[in-house]
Amino acid sequence: MLVGLLGATIVLCNITCFTEKEEKKKWKEIKLFRKLEKEKMQELVEKKKEEAEPNKDEGRHYTVSVALPGSILDNAQSPELRTYLAGQIARACTIFCVDEIVVFDEQGEDSKTVEGEFEGIKKRGHACVQLARILQYLECPQYLRKSFFPQTPGSAVCRAPEPLRQSPPCSNR
Secondary structure, eight states, X not given: OEEOTTSOEEOOOOXXXXXXXXXXXXXXXXXXXXXXXXXXXXXXXXXHHHHHSSOOOOSOSSOOEEEEEGGGGGGXXXXXXXXXXXXXXXXXXXXXXXXXXXEEOSSOOSOOOOOSOOOOOOSGGGHHHHHHHHHHHHHSOGGGHHHHSOOOTTSOOOOOOOOOOOOOOOTTO
């Protein structure tokens, strides 16, 4: 131990000198180690979050259904008006995000299906089948309609309703 001029003690230590390359290498290793530790901690936090919320499904857990009597089309006076009425029903159900439309027969006649070939509407009692068929037609994409719904002489007039009008642009915007 040496005593300096001001009375302070000076301790001589055995200092090992590293070259600059070795020091940089050590710092890089330390930084890399810290970075890996941070990533591991983030992964653990993410796993804990996933375990805390096991079933986070997107979408609704319910369906919205509408039941319509087939006789609603009996009030229409022509096949064009029947189609128009069915189109308006489909439009309203689309706007209100209805998932399912159930068409039922009020008279309770034997069950009819809308699958297979459509022979057209011969009398007013088949409004359920016509309503279901028109709704299927409107649900089908336009490029598939001709192949799925061929026009037959007895089939009702079926045309997609006019698209919704957009409000005119505001002059202040």
